[in-house]
Amino acid sequence: MKKMSEESEDDHKNLCDFLLTYRNTIHSATGETPARKAWKRDLRTKLQLLKPEDKLRKDNLQSDQLQKVIDSPGREFQEGEMVYVKPTQSSGWEPAIVSARVGEGSNNYKIQYRNRTIKKTC
Numbered sequence: 333m334k335k336m337s338e339e340s341e342d343d344h345k346n347l348c349d350f351l352l353t354y355r356n357t358i359h360s361a362t363g364e365t366p367a368r369k370a371w372k373r374d375l376r377t378k379l380q381l382l383k384p385e386d387k388l389r390k391d392n393l394q395s396d397q398l399q400k401v402i403d404s405p406g407r408e409f410q411e412g413e414m415v416y417v418k419p420t421q422s423s424g425w426e427p428a429i430v431s432a433r434v435g436e437g438s439n440n441y442k443i444q445y446r447n448r449t450i451k452k453t454c
Contacts, residue, residue, distance in 0.1 A: 352377065407454045409433075409441060417443055417452055 340346055355367040356375050367375045380386065409415060409430045416425040428445040439454050 407439070409454065415443065417445055417450070419445060419450065 352375060355370075356365050356377060358365055362369060365374060367373065411430055411432060413430045415428055415430055417428045418425055426445070428443045428450075430441050431444045431449060432442045434440040434442060434451060441452055441454065443450050443452050
């Protein structure tokens, strides 16, 4: 802080710069930065603005993953086929039977589950 005050008289800016540096520095005891421990991410710095290849690498990875999804064969089920469904988010997977497809080419199905019909998307 003393060295920072020699460069700039603005105490608020000096404090912000100090905290940014502190929060992005790996702690010897934990092996992680305080920012990663608190917010599960690293804080952005001016250095990251100078290294745009990181963003390009991330974009390329995302486009590769998207292409894998596009190229993967779609899921299709036949009437009477046994499937497993999750009726609610809190419940587990339970067996059910496909009763019909809703619309041509859609991923929506009517499912017979415990003597009632529910709509699900695959």
